[in-house]
Amino acid sequence: MRGLAARGYLVAVLSLSSCSPLQSALAPEGDTADAIAWLFWFFTIVCAVVWLIVMVLLWISLTRKRPDSPDPQLKPDRSRERRIGIVIAGGIGATVVILAVFTGASFFSNKSFAEPRPHGLTIKITGHQWWWQLNYEAHQADQTFETANEIHIPAGQAVRLDFESPDVIHSFWVPNLAGKQDLIPGRFTELTIRADKAGIYRGQCAEYCGIQHAHMAMYVVAQEPQDYAAWRAQQLKPAVVPKSAELRRGQQVFISNACALCHTIGGTSAGGHVGPDLTHFGSRMTIAAGTARNSFGNLTGWIADPQHIKPYTRMPAVALSGPDLIAVSHYLESLK
Numbered sequence: 001m002r003g004l005a006a007r008g009y010l011v012a013v014l015s016l017s018s019c020s021p022l023q024s025a026l027a028p029e030g031d032t033a034d035a036i037a038w039l040f041w042f043f044t045i046v047c048a049v050v051w052l053i054v055m056v057l058l059w060i061s062l063t064r065k066r067p068d069s070p071d072p073q074l075k076p077d078r079s080r081e082r083r084i085g086i087v088i089a090g091g092i093g094a095t096v097v098i099l100a101v102f103t104g105a106s107f108f109s110n111k112s113f114a115e116p117r118p119h120g121l122t123i124k125i126t127g128h129q130w131w132w133q134l135n136y137e138a139h140q141a142d143q144t145f146e147t148a149n150e151i152h153i154p155a156g157q158a159v160r161l162d163f164e165s166p167d168v169i170h171s172f173w174v175p176n177l178a179g180k181q182d183l184i185p186g187r188f189t190e191l192t193i194r195a196d197k198a199g200i201y202r203g204q205c206a207e208y209c210g211i212q213h214a215h216m217a218m219y220v221v222a223q224e225p226q227d228y229a230a231w232r233a234q235q236l237k238p239a240v241v242p243k244s245a246e247l248r249r250g251q252q253v254f255i256s257n258a259c260a261l262c263h264t265i266g267g268t269s270a271g272g273h274v275g276p277d278l279t280h281f282g283s284r285m286t287i288a289a290g291t292a293r294n295s296f297g298n299l300t301g302w303i304a305d306p307q308h309i310k311p312y313t314r315m316p317a318v319a320l321s322g323p324d325l326i327a328v329s330h331y332l333e334s335l336k
């Protein structure tokens with residue numbers, strides 16, 4: 001037990017010291033995150049300097065030699081009093097100026113990204129307990145599509161995110177790209193993000209939203225424009241048609257069980273809207289909002305007993321025979 005705890009501690013220290021940029025507001029990769037990181041360092045450095053000055057003054061006043069016996073008449077030394085007054089007034093003045101500069105700096109950097117900006121793509125993001133529904137919007141209905149938890153965007157372009165929540169308050173936070181934005185039931189909120197370069201940026205819900213709040217992660221996958229275009233073209237297609245007997249059986253299992261009441265698979269009769277759209281599930285990196293890596297083993301485990309992997313998730317276990325479970329897992333993995 002001791003050994004395990006010690007190893008856990010070591011892992012924690014190592015991962016902190018390596019300061020993984022995978023999810024860090026201090027490794028900005030987009031304009032909004034730049035502004036926030038700048039603000040952070042500005043506040044930290046100014047406050048550190050102020051603290052140092054105060055500590056030095058404190059040290060001087062504690063160690064300064066005083067006269068052994070005070071003046072018996074206690075006559076105030078006018079010029080000394082004036083000097084003390086100037087120091088105190090200077091301290092108060094400096095505090096007021098620093099606070100005003102801080103307020104201005106946060107106001108203007110917030111203003112720079114809180115206002116709607118010119119953008120290309122708009123994605124509607126709906127926070128559910130405990131996963132993210134993504135609807136890519138377009139002027140033509142046949143250019144729209146739905147996916148979940150993995151937000152692909154073209155690198156270098158501003159993308160607008162429109163937020164909605166049908167249940168409780170969630171908060172969208174991808175620290176490498178931007179600050180937090182709440183998703184509030186009954187209200188529309190928005191955020192414009194831009195990733196400077198291609199990469200994968202992890203984020204997670206940042207407002208406690210129920211028991212599986214910690215398992216409500218998302219990934220922003222910023223791609224070179226041509227890679228993004230290829231991904232988008234693939235997402236617009238209906239699900240691939242099963243090519244083997246095993247995959248056909250998997251599709252049949254999906255359609256003839258409760259799965260189809262909660263999930264959509266484009267091009268099939270499965271049209272439920274309770275859970276994530278699975279039309280291209282096989283192309284996603286994770287299962288259940290970052291809870292597990294998307295692998296065949298994890299997927300069978302998830303379908304057999306979702307409550308074990310993510311207790312209280314809104315997906316119930318559906319009783320399937322062993323071969324049916326394997327077939328449906330193969331089928332879902334084939335949906336690239």
Ligand SMILES: [Cu+2]
Pocket residue numbers: 169170171205206207208209210213214216
């Ligand atoms: Cu949450």
